[in-house]
Amino acid sequence: MEKSANFLFGGTNFNRKKFAPDFAKFKNRTVEDDDRNKKLSFFEQEEESEEEPEQEKIASSSSSSKKRKRKSANSEPVEGFDVFKSSKKSRSKGKEVEHDTKDETLENPKKELYRRMEQDALSRKQYNIHVSGNNIPSPLKSFTELASRYGCKKYILRNLAELGFKEPTPIQRQAIPILLSGRECFACAPTGSGKTFAFICPMLIKLKRHSTDGIRAVILSPARELAAQTAREGKKLIKGSKFNIRLMTKPLVKTADFSKLQCDVLISTPMRLKRAIKAKKIDLSKVEYLVLDESDKLFEQSMLKQIDGVVKACSNPSIIRSLFSATLPDSVEELARSIMHDAVRVIIGRKNTASETVKQKLVFAGTEEGKLLALRQSFAQSLNPPVLIFMQSKERAKQLYDELKCEDIRVGVIHSDLPPGERENAVDSFRAGETWVLIATDVIARGMDFKGINCVINYDFPDSASAYIHRIGRSGRAGRSGEAITFYTEEDVPFLKNIANTMTSSGCEVPSWIMTLKKKKWKKHRPKRDSISTRPKDSKIEQEE
């Protein structure tokens, strides 16, 4: 495999030799390899931190505070941020600041406190971290601080290093110390910016070691695939320890004796956990940590009842709850504040914006036939797998799959009508590179980390701005570049401005006529669309007759 292709398929193993004749048909590339190399080189060239580990007693003194009160404040949004890009440039500045202050005397604790606050403010500015709340712990300077400040076990640092993580991402810098100092937190950070480890890492450090005391931490994810991925990621971090991380599967709900099950951390969808609670099978009264991942999705009407059930079942009064998502509507913030105590609010960059590493494009396709034509044309010109195509319903996902499956493209499909095994296979084949194009409903729009996705195609216009942000966020992860194409037809025009605003706030250009359109209030925009077929309408009528 050529070197550039290695970069392209980082994390995805495409057998190009085996599929050589097929690939010859898709010669041209749409995403610049160079661009990708530039982004990745940041990870490769980053130096190890030289900073001396130190105790941060003052900042963490907040953790001992038992006083819990609600606080609401707004932080100033800062534009032009890039999670992975921004840190390198400004890092040296941070070092200078630290240098200046190192020689000063530590006699006056008040002076020391002010100095610490000043350093924290500078560091937050560097990484575009916005916080509100009381006594917020200092952001991490490096992963090694986890050992000096919080007694993190060596195996965790070793596993982080093995994963190739050289420094924490901005959300990890701030959320990890907050959770480690025993504070609740709700956090909003862009797609692909490392939120998963931002909540798993402190959880494991706090739990210290495996215990036979029952379930001590629960992570809720809105979809099975995401829950499975989180379990897999968590297991990477516990290598070398006796911790037990379990995924709640259907057979587990049905047959397991939870009172005997060895499980420190349980990862589940709300539905499955609620079923186990309802059947009185599971005791969550000892849970010390509860994470609601993709919290805005979990707080949607369809899941709210189940979430409520789980939150109530986690009855330990000293439980630490945290909420994470790339989109955090005000309504969810309100709800979060009403259930959390003295929580810290963390926003990385600007709230509810799309990843800046994704090049976004709007394409007018006219009609449904026009969409199919445009898709075929773009594949014929340059298919640059892996490509993810989003559809508005399972029916439409099936239709497009039926259209494309007979062609020379290795295509897969995933939607909620498929049995669990087939859903799993669809994801695994796509990860392994056996499938080049995966057609999906929004069931995998959130959280899924397919590292090398080059292009996301919104075949059907997304039904909300947050759906758009999450869908296109499957590309351009961890600092890589990616591309997102959104088809629109006449029916979608009234909602164009909403997407255009999201595009411009993440630095993409939008035709000026779109910006003059009025913004329309979203009401789950899923218009009835003509079915997907290449056969001309006349021939269909003939056949039907």
Ligand SMILES: Nc1ncnc2c1ncn2[C@@H]1O[C@H](COP(=O)(O)OP(=O)(O)OP(=O)(O)O)[C@@H](O)[C@H]1O
């Ligand atoms: N400190 C780090 N350094 C380098 N890569 C990292 C670091 N932390 C996480 N990653 C990688 O970044 C990628 C994205 O992380 P993750 O899936 O946690 O993103 P996310 O913020 O949860 O995204 P989403 O909003 O889509 O759920 C993963 O492949 C992960 O392994």
